[in-house]
Amino acid sequence: MMTAEAITNAGVLDLAEMSVRDANATLQAATEGAFTLRNPGGRHALACGLMHPVSVTVEGHAGYYCGGMNKEAEITIRGNAGTGVAENIMSGIVRVTGDASQSAGATGHGGLVVIEGNASARCGISMKGVDIVVGGNVGHMSAFMAQAGNLVVLGDAGEDLGDSIYEARLFVRGSVKRLGTDCIEKEMRPEHVAIVAGLLDRAGLFADPSEFRRYGSARRLYNFKIDNVGSY
Amino acid sequence: MTEQPRIPRTVPVKSATFDDYTLSEIRRAAATGLYDIRGGGAKRHLPHFDDLLFLGASMSRYPLEGYREKCGTEVVIGARNAKNPITLRTPITIAGMSFGSLSAQAKEALGRGANAAGTSTTTGDGGMTPEERESSNTLVYQLLPSRYGMNPDHLRMADAIEVVVGQGAKPGGGGMLLGQKITERVAEMRTLPQGIDQRSACRHPDWTGPDDLEIKIQELREITGWRVPIYIKVGASRPYYDVALAVKAGADAVVLDGMQGGTAATQHVFIEHVGIPTLAAIRPAVQALKDLDMHRKVQLIVSGGIRNGADVAKALALGADAVSIGTAALVALGDNDPALEAEYQKLGTTAGAYDDWHEGNDPAGITTQDPRLAARLDPVAAGRRLANYLNVMTLELQTIARACGKSHVLNLEPEDLVALTVESAAMAGVPLAGTNWIPGQG
Numbered sequence: 001m002m003t004a005e006a007i008t009n010a011g012v013l014d015l016a017e018m019s020v021r022d023a024n025a026t027l028q029a030a031t032e033g034a035f036t037l038r039n040p041g042g043r044h045a046l047a048c049g050l051m052h053p054v055s056v057t058v059e060g061h062a063g064y065y066c067g068g069m070n071k072e073a074e075i076t077i078r079g080n081a082g083t084g085v086a087e088n089i090m091s092g093i094v095r096v097t098g099d100a101s102q103s104a105g106a107t108g109h110g111g112l113v114v115i116e117g118n119a120s121a122r123c124g125i126s127m128k129g130v131d132i133v134v135g136g137n138v139g140h141m142s143a144f145m146a147q148a149g150n151l152v153v154l155g156d157a158g159e160d161l162g163d164s165i166y167e168a169r170l171f172v173r174g175s176v177k178r179l180g181t182d183c184i185e186k187e188m189r190p191e192h193v194a195i196v197a198g199l200l201d202r203a204g205l206f207a208d209p210s211e212f213r214r215y216g217s218a219r220r221l222y223n224f225k226i227d228n229v230g231s232y
Numbered sequence: 233m234t235e236q237p238r239i240p241r242t243v244p245v246k247s248a249t250f251d252d253y254t255l256s257e258i259r260r261a262a263a264t265g266l267y268d269i270r271g272g273g274a275k276r277h278l279p280h281f282d283d284l285l286f287l288g289a290s291m292s293r294y295p296l297e298g299y300r301e302k303c304g305t306e307v308v309i310g311a312r313n314a315k316n317p318i319t320l321r322t323p324i325t326i327a328g329m330s331f332g333s334l335s336a337q338a339k340e341a342l343g344r345g346a347n348a349a350g351t352s353t354t355t356g357d358g359g360m361t362p363e364e365r366e367s368s369n370t371l372v373y374q375l376l377p378s379r380y381g382m383n384p385d386h387l388r389m390a391d392a393i394e395v396v397v398g399q400g401a402k403p404g405g406g407g408m409l410l411g412q413k414i415t416e417r418v419a420e421m422r423t424l425p426q427g428i429d430q431r432s433a434c435r436h437p438d439w440t441g442p443d444d445l446e447i448k449i450q451e452l453r454e455i456t457g458w459r460v461p462i463y464i465k466v467g468a469s470r471p472y473y474d475v476a477l478a479v480k481a482g483a484d485a486v487v488l489d490g491m492q493g494g495t496a497a498t499q500h501v502f503i504e505h506v507g508i509p510t511l512a513a514i515r516p517a518v519q520a521l522k523d524l525d526m527h528r529k530v531q532l533i534v535s536g537g538i539r540n541g542a543d544v545a546k547a548l549a550l551g552a553d554a555v556s557i558g559t560a561a562l563v564a565l566g567d568n569d570p571a572l573e574a575e576y577q578k579l580g581t582t583a584g585a586y587d588d589w590h591e592g593n594d595p596a597g598i599t600t601q602d603p604r605l606a607a608r609l610d611p612v613a614a615g616r617r618l619a620n621y622l623n624v625m626t627l628e629l630q631t632i633a634r635a636c637g638k639s640h641v642l643n644l645e646p647e648d649l650v651a652l653t654v655e656s657a658a659m660a661g662v663p664l665a666g667t668n669w670i671p672g673q674g
């Protein structure tokens with residue numbers, strides 16, 4: 001059995017041989033270095049609550065909440081990720097090379113989340129400043145009640161994109177099945193093209209930024225009015 | 233000409249169905265097109281702890297000597313999974329109330345009062361303020377659907393985490409904080425534009441059912457190194473199943489909030505018509521814990537309309553491990569004080585009925601973000617009042633426990649209680665006074 005203490009900074013953590021608790025304790029304690037999490041086997045809560053600029057590669061599929069509440073660390077999941085990947089991320093980067101399940105990047109306050117494949121429903125729900133770039137499509141109710149930050153989707157968006165959105169910016173290259181309540185298309189001005197270009201660059205994904213359309217809040221629901229009763 | 237005999241007339245009769253309040257509410261709705269939003273809990277008459285009585289010691293029971301024999305009040309919360317469970321000197325905790333709904337001064341006063349009495353306070357929808365952490369020795373950090381201000385550093389600074397699934401005032405409802413209270417600081421903590429009417433979600437963004445919640449709790453434990461207890465708070469609606477599922481999801485403690493439980497701002501119709509009374513919720517919750525062999529292992533914290541030591545004693549006797557207070561704590565700080573009657577009149581209300589907490593005009597400086605009003609509340613003096621009140625409640629609780637012959641308040645049991653009404657007997661599962669009849673049990 002490997003113990004947390006036995007691992008040095010540049011380590012391979014094999015989940016076939018150690019518990020998630022020991023692996024996370026090692027990653028949380030490290031202040032620098034590169035780590036590989038082997039045999040993740042869809043285990044939950046991997047590499048969550050990291051606080052320092054370490055880099056972590058998860059070699060395979062991760063379960064729920066991988067990279068949750070991340071600060072400063074750079075986490076790459078070489079596979080698919082379960083529900084709530086990088087939920088409430090504060091800073092740093094979480095990248096999924098495959099697809100992500102629902103609520104990817106939920107409530108994130110900062111940092112960058114990159115999903116190279118598709119993201120399922122509620123991607124970026126209640127996002128609070130995080131930037132999310134999705135190489136494929138996003139599912140329904142993505143960016144629901146999104147407060148701040150940018151969601152860039154290279155593919156299509158499902159129903160009710162940006163429902164009850166606040167100040168977040170949504171950029172979609174493909175089609176939007178249906179916009180949610182109070183979410184409208186807005187003019188794509190040069191500064192928005194620049195935002196998308198910058199995010200694509202940071203995400204390492206390739207697309208022509210001028211092909212994106214921008215969506216955001218009509219701000220009609222910011223103060224309660226009875227005449228909007230059908231929208232609440 | 234002879235005078236006509238005067239025909240007696242009946243006095244005008246107002247309808248019990250369409251009473252004055254109902255008529256005024258119809259007119260208000262017709263004039264404004266808005267539903268009524270208010271603070272506080274259910275105001276209607278409900279079966280409550282007043283409908284129960286303690287039997288006290290007698291020929292067959294031996295009381296403890298009032299001021300000589302010890303009656304313990306200490307409770308430990310969260311030893312099921314947490315390395316550092318919480319120890320409270322009194323089983324009366326301060327419920328979650330957000331900075332935003334309350335002024336910073338009020339939050340500080342709650343912390344001071346709780347510290348002096350040896351109990352915990354709780355954050356709320358809106359995150360943790362540094363002042364709050366500073367002024368509370370034992371602070372429970374809420375994880376709510378909105379996740380406003382949610383931050384892993386605060387999670388690690390907390391002494392316990394409370395996952396809020398629901399509140400008694402509004403089981404199934406989200407939060408709201410109206411524009412008047414979204415000041416610059418509140419807006420920044422919540423990442424929202426200033427002055428908007430803020431709605432918070434009623435469902436968590438990253439888990440849907442109890443199976444997911446179990447994994448969410450695992451994540452919270454991983455982030456906090458399995459150190460602190462994790463509570464789950466539910467509004468009382470289906471307490472048997474909710475408590476059983478909370479235990480299954482891995483909770484160390486369950487907070488059960490009945491429909492009398494206060495809120496900062498909710499639709500009146502929601503407060504008065506959704507959820508069940510605190511009294512009705514406790515026994516099913518305790519039964520769920522017993523069926524899972526988890527009674528006293530997973531602590532049950534009951535709230536909603538707790539006012540005095542007798543209420544606490546009754547909740548404990550029915551099987552709770554601790555209680556939580558919101559409204560009563562605010563009153564101890566100075567809310568609804570008759571000394572402010574002139575100001576309440578100006579607001580179109582009267583001391584004791586003031587519940588427009590969402591409007592932010594509280595003359596007592598408690599449910600406000602207006603710096604001028606908030607400055608009226610002296611956190612030191614208000615904290616002192618809360619400490620006094622908590623101490624009085626604890627003494628009352630001990631008085632009753634001793635009279636029932638208990639050397640610790642957690643030894644109170646249903647056997648010590650009888651009910652005054654058939655309803656309360658059925659809900660609490662204790663006999664109607666003077667009989668051995670428990671309705672529904674033969």
Ligand SMILES: Cc1cc2nc3c(=O)[nH]c(=O)nc-3n(C[C@H](O)[C@H](O)[C@H](O)COP(=O)(O)O)c2cc1C
Binds near residue numbers: 495560599
């Ligand atoms: C002003 C105020 C604000 C509240 N804010 C929250 C909150 O943010 N989160 C929460 O779970 N409950 C909140 N509550 C409910 C309390 O935590 C608690 O459940 C309730 O007050 C208990 O009932 P009582 O008021 O009859 O003691 C709030 C209550 C009040 C009065």
